[in-house]
Amino acid sequence: MDGTSKNDTQPIKTTTFNGWAASLVPGTAETVTASWAYGPWGTAGQRQKTHLLLPSSETEEMLHANESTVTINRPGNPLRRYDTNFIPGNKRTEDAHAVDILSKDDLEYLVTEQAPGIVRSFWERWSDVKISGGRSQVQNEVANGSKDMVMASVFDGHNDTHVLSDLLSKTVHASLAHSLGKQGQGQESIKDDATRVEAIKSRMTETYKAIEADLDAVVKLLTNGNMKTGSNPLLPDPSPLLFGLSTFMKAGSTALTALLDVEHDDLYVANASDSRCIAGWFNPSTQKWRCDTLSNDQTGDNPSEEKR
Structure with a gap:
């Protein structure tokens, strides 16, 4: 990307699906690099993978391809x-x-x-x-x-x-x-x-x-x-x-x-x-949505599951 500033390539902190630390780093070209912890409790080290960014048209097509x-x-x-x-x-x-x-x-x-x-x-x-x-x-x-x-x-x-x-x-x-x-x-x-x-x-x-x-x-x-x-x-x-x-x-x-x-x-x-089962509720007076989780994740890093 032309004119990419230093701030454009700063890591974006996120997590994997199980809550372990991860990051996304925009590249100087049309790429993004994902890094994440792996192994038992994320202690085995870091993995990294670089992906090409798809054009917006291809992204939209992928997002809607299996809608029903x-x-x-x-x-x-x-x-x-x-x-x-x-x-x-x-x-x-x-x-x-x-x-x-x-x-x-x-x-x-x-x-x-x-x-x-x-x-x-x-x-x-x-x-x-x-x-x-x-x-x-x-x-x-x-x-x-x-x-x-x-x-x-x-x-x-x-x-x-x-x-x-x-x-x-x-x-x-x-x-x-x-x-x-x-x-x-x-x-x-x-x-x-x-x-x-x-x-x-x-x-x-x-x-x-x-x-x-x-x-x-x-x-x-x-x-x-x-x-x-x-x-x-x-x-x-x-x-x-x-x-x-x-x-x-x-x-x-x-x-x-x-x-x-x-x-x-x-x-x-x-x-x-x-x-995960999630219920969405729309409040017509505030014109806002609220989401409630109706299930309990059965994972080892869930305190309630560890207790169970």
């Missing part, structure tokens, strides 16, 4: 639309998200034993009842939304792989719906708000734990050699299928779910790891 808007038309449900966006940090993003809507009346259908001769798996029934929108799509299901349950989740994949985050985006909401449906059987008479809220909170927590235990079980089967596949002589042993399953051994992901119970105007948040 879905509008909702379900009377009784206060949700009118939702917007999603992501910026890949890798050639193929490690992250995933999911938004699903279903009526409480459909929970029973998901878990009720079917009549003889009718065979539809749980996953087929889940596809029947969930209301999910595609890119810039207006929902076709115009129906009473006063008993809707809205589930929105984000999954931050780890270790340069999208495998686990993608799997969770397809299964966590279904698992929660199945669990809540099971819980609802025989509990229609629960009228006490406090009891109902605690029951749903407990169910979400236990479902998250069950999913993690299920994933751990797959890894243990792979590592202890007890996982057997078909004995087709045309295939080598171990089966090629195990190569696909083995990707879960190094895969990781955060998981964060917000569940809106429209009927009772309740919002629940389940969180594993350090994705």
Whole structure:
């Protein structure tokens, strides 16, 4: 940059996502250099990387490339639309998200034993009842939304792989719906708000734990050699299928779910790891926004987590 002054290249203090010290230094050309601490508690030393600054037009294109808007038309449900966006940090993003809507009346259908001769798996029934929108799509299901349950989740994949985050985006909401449906059987008479809220909170927590235990079980089967596949002589042993399953051994992901119970105007948040749920509130009298954090980061440098 022509005419760059000494002050233009002074370090800009910042932090990494986990709060460790970092800095950004504008270069004398169209570059910026990032420096950050790494290793256990940031004690292993400093790393540095220089990036070329993109033209404004390319930056704007990157920021808007994956935007999506879905509008909702379900009377009784206060949700009118939702917007999603992501910026890949890798050639193929490690992250995933999911938004699903279903009526409480459909929970029973998901878990009720079917009549003889009718065979539809749980996953087929889940596809029947969930209301999910595609890119810039207006929902076709115009129906009473006063008993809707809205589930929105984000999954931050780890270790340069999208495998686990993608799997969770397809299964966590279904698992929660199945669990809540099971819980609802025989509990229609629960009228006490406090009891109902605690029951749903407990169910979400236990479902998250069950999913993690299920994933751990797959890894243990792979590592202890007890996982057997078909004995087709045309295939080598171990089966090629195990190569696909083995990707879960190094895969990781955060998981964060917000569940809106429209009927009772309740919002629940389940969180594993350090994705964050934030609520934004607009004050029309002051014309200002306020943001409240609704989840607790599960990181080693969070004092409340260290205490826990």
